[in-house]
Amino acid sequence: EDQVTQSPEALRLQEGESSSLNCSYTVSGLRGLFWYRQDPGKGPEFLFTLYSAGEEKEKERLKATLTKKESFLHITAPKPEDSATYLCAVQAVGLAGANNLFFGTGTRLTVIP
Amino acid sequence: SAVISQKPSRDICQRGTSLTIQCQVDSQVTMMFWYRQQPGQSLTLIATANQGSEATYESGFVIDKFPISRPNLTFSTLTVSNMSPEDSSIYLCSVKTGGEQYFGPGTRLTVT
Numbered sequence: 001e002d003q004v005t006q007s008p009e010a011l012r013l014q015e016g017e018s019s020s021l022n023c024s025y026t027v028s029g030l031r032g033l034f035w036y037r038q039d040p041g042k043g044p045e046f047l048f049t050l051y052s053a054g055e056e057k058e059k060e061r062l063k064a065t066l067t068k069k070e071s072f073l074h075i076t077a078p079k080p081e082d083s084a085t086y087l088c089a090v091q092a093v094g095l096a097g098a099n100n101l102f103f104g105t106g107t108r109l110t111v112i113p
Numbered sequence: 114s115a116v117i118s119q120k121p122s123r124d125i126c127q128r129g130t131s132l133t134i135q136c137q138v139d140s141q142v143t144m145m146f147w148y149r150q151q152p153g154q155s156l157t158l159i160a161t162a163n164q165g166s167e168a169t170y171e172s173g174f175v176i177d178k179f180p181i182s183r184p185n186l187t188f189s190t191l192t193v194s195n196m197s198p199e200d201s202s203i204y205l206c207s208v209k210t211g212g213e214q215y216f217g218p219g220t221r222l223t224v225t
Contacts, residue, residue, distance in 0.1 A: 034214065043117075043205050043216035044156070087155065100171070101214060103155040 003027075006088050006104035013111050016077045021086055021107045024070040029093030033071050034101060035064050036087040044087055047073075078111045085109070115140055115208050117217035125223045126196055133192045134220045136206030141186035144209040147179070150219070151202045159204075162189050196224045 007022045025033065032051050036044035048057045050066040057064050061082065063074040073086055085108045089101040116139040126132050136145070147159040159179055160170045168181040182190045193200055201224045206217040 032212075036216075041219075041221070043219045046114075046213055046215050049213055089156075100158050100161075101156070103157075105155045 004088060004090050004102055004104040006086075006107050008107060009105070010108045011110070013075075013078055013109070015079060015111055015113050018074070018076045018078070020075070021073040021109070022070060023073070023088030023104055025088075025090050026069075027090055027092035027102070031091045031093060033066055034089040034091070035062075035071070035073055036089065038085045038087055038106070047086075075109070078109075080111045080113050083109055083111045114213070115142060115210050115215045117206055117208060117215060119204075119206055119217040119220050121220060122218065123221040123223075125225060127225060128197055130196055131192055131194045132196065132222060133190050134204055134206075136189045136191070136217055138187045138208050140210070142208040142210050143186065145183060145189050146207040146209070146214075147181065147189075147191045148205040148207055148216070149202045150205060156205065159191070193222065196222075198224045200224050 004025045013019055032049050034049050035047040037047055038044045048064040053066055053068045055066050061076050065072045085106040087103055087106045089103040091101055118137045120135045124132055145162045148156045149159055150156045158171050159174045160168045160181055162168045162181045162183040164183045164186050178194055180192045203219040203221050205219045208215055
């Protein structure tokens with residue numbers, strides 16, 4: 001069964017304490033893996049799209065990587081404003097609807113000053 | 114990128130009534146989507162709305178309950194019909210452009 005699993009569910013970091021969020025997926029025919037940031041009461045904010053294993057993308061303190069089974073969102077020296085829920089989503093040939101984004105349940109990140 | 118606005122931002126509705134949510138995009142886009150995010154859960158695709166064709170609904174969602182209009186390349190509406198408390202959720206409009214997919218701010222619906 002196609003699945004997207006994010007871990008951990010919640011993560012508390014001290015300001016400046018680097019860490020990684022994980023998104024593992026079991027889909028056939030991956031077309032793209034997406035990372036979003038969602039603040040409370042707001043819609044998801046697009047961060048990255050990764051298309052193939054080995055691909056990496058960076059934006060400020062965030063770096064996303066992709067393997068054939070999982071993706072990592074690395075957060076370097078986080079600041080309190082990085083606190084949010086980070087969502088992973090996949091688009092795959094096998095998923096119902098060629099354009100459907102299948103979302104994980106997210107990792108709720110809290111960065112403590 | 115794309116800037117998406119939704120109206121209303123939130124509403125409280127009575128059981129049995131209907132609510133129409135509007136989505137406006139700042140540029141012309143072919144592919145537009147409607148998602149639902151129930152409390153404590155992640156996003157689920159309701160339907161894909163492409164201009165000039167009928168909306169395509171995902172399993173578990175039907176046109177009678179969630180009718181969609183897409184009159185042009187910058188606008189769409191989603192109606193939640195005959196509402197029940199189980200329809201309480203955040204409804205999000207989304208567009209795909211340039212290989213990237215963007216979301217609106219969402220409409221928070223509470224059904225009493």
